[in-house]
Amino acid sequence: MDTQTIVLLLPLIILELVLKIICLRDWLHRERFKGVPKSAWLLIFLFINLFGPVVYLLYGRKTDGDY
Amino acid sequence: MTFLEKSIVKKEILEMVRTSRLLIWTVVCMIIGIVSPLTAYYLPDIISAFGATENIAISFGKITYQDSVEQYIKNFGQIGTIVLILMMMGSVAGEKVDGSVQFLLVRPVGTISILVAKFVSLLVLLVTGLLGSMLTMGFYTWYLFPGFPGFRFIYANLFLFLYFFAIGIITIAISASVRKPILAGIGTLGVWLLASIMGAIRSIGPFSFAKLPEQVIQTIEGFPFEWQPIVGTAILLCLFILAGTMLFNRWEPND
Incomplete structure (x- = not known):
């Protein structure tokens, strides 16, 4: 892989990492989750690119309003 | 716009930030x-790499900015829509x-005000996102492909905006008519699939809102845009807003 390719891919990697870090921070501080257990959500947002963090942030977090 | 209505719009935008939807x-x-x-x-490199393992030589024509725009439209049409x-x-x-x-409706707030606030927050969401994509797509395509018409690209993105606005309004309208989010998702996917299938029918196809992304490519290539998808989208949106408002008005909280 040449330098140009690495430089061009860098913003993509950073954006994907930003999403994963946001998910990880939220996951560490949260006790209640929807659908699947806490550990499963970790695997989902770490190993499924783009859609993993999106689904976790939209539907994984249980808030006070959720029953 | 009353103070209460302004507050609902503000609440919707804050909600978008808090739930990470904007991000x-x-x-x-x-x-x-x-x-x-x-x-x-x-x-070409990716396909050639696959071909090399099978001892197959694959030749490609010159890759231009049109290919990049086509990818952009395809990705937005699938990933973006979902x-x-x-x-x-x-x-x-x-x-x-x-x-x-229910908490909002016990105040002097109409269902229309709630829906208008949702539409305004949708506008904010779409504008922010599309500005981000225009910046990255514009820069990368300008850098990788010579002759990329930047100004026409900005103008062409209005069609993409209209397409997503239609998807967003349809989702909100269906969401206002049903009791579960999943039903709203399935309903919108159904409308989207139907619009895509309709796009293939010669008589009514040009009026389908699924034809809007194609206008982006057409505009970038310097051809005049077609008015039929815009008219079709406007009519469809009016119908969905009307139906969504009516059904939301008839909804009883203890249903």
């Missing part, structure tokens, strides 16, 4: 803006489930 949409748009030109640029539906399907139905709509 998700902006990051997804920026990723699409980066991935599309890169995929077009490296496609992500937007996932984000908006709970906008009203989700609030019916958690009880926040």
Whole structure:
């Protein structure tokens, strides 16, 4: 892989990492989750690119309003 | 606009930030803006790498900015649409489930004000995301492909905006009519699929809102845009807004 390719891919990697870090921070501080257990959500947002963090942030977090 | 209505709009925008919807949409748009030109640029290398393992030589024509724009439209048409539906399907139905709509309706706030606030927040969401994608896509395509018409690209993105606005409004309208977010998601996916199939029918096809992304390519290539998809989208949106408002008005919180 040449330098140009690495430089061009860098913003993509950073954006994907930003999403994963946001998910990880939220996951560490949260006790209640929807659908699947806490550990499963970790695997989902770490190993499924783009859609993993999106689904976790939209539907994984249980808030006070959720029953 | 009354103070209360302004407050609802503000609440919707804050909600978008708090639930990370604004962040998700902006990051997804920026990723699409980066991935599309890169995929077009490296496609010959990727395919050749696969061909090399099978001892097959594959030749390609010159890859241009048109290929990059086509990828952009394809990615937005699939990933963008699904992500937007996932984000908006709970906008009203989700609030019916958690009880926040009931909390709002006991104040002197009409269902129309609630829906208008949702539409305004959708506008903010779309503008932010599409600005992000235009920036990344514009820069990468300008850098990788010579002759990229930047100004026409900005203008052409209005069609993409209109397409996503239509998807968003349809999702909110269906979400206001049903009791569960998943039903709103399935309903919108159904309308989207139907519009895509309709696009293939010669007599009514040109009026389908699924034809809007094609206008982006047409505009970038310097051809005049077609008015039929715009008219078709406007009529469809009026119908959905009307039906959504009527059904939301008839909804009883203890249903």
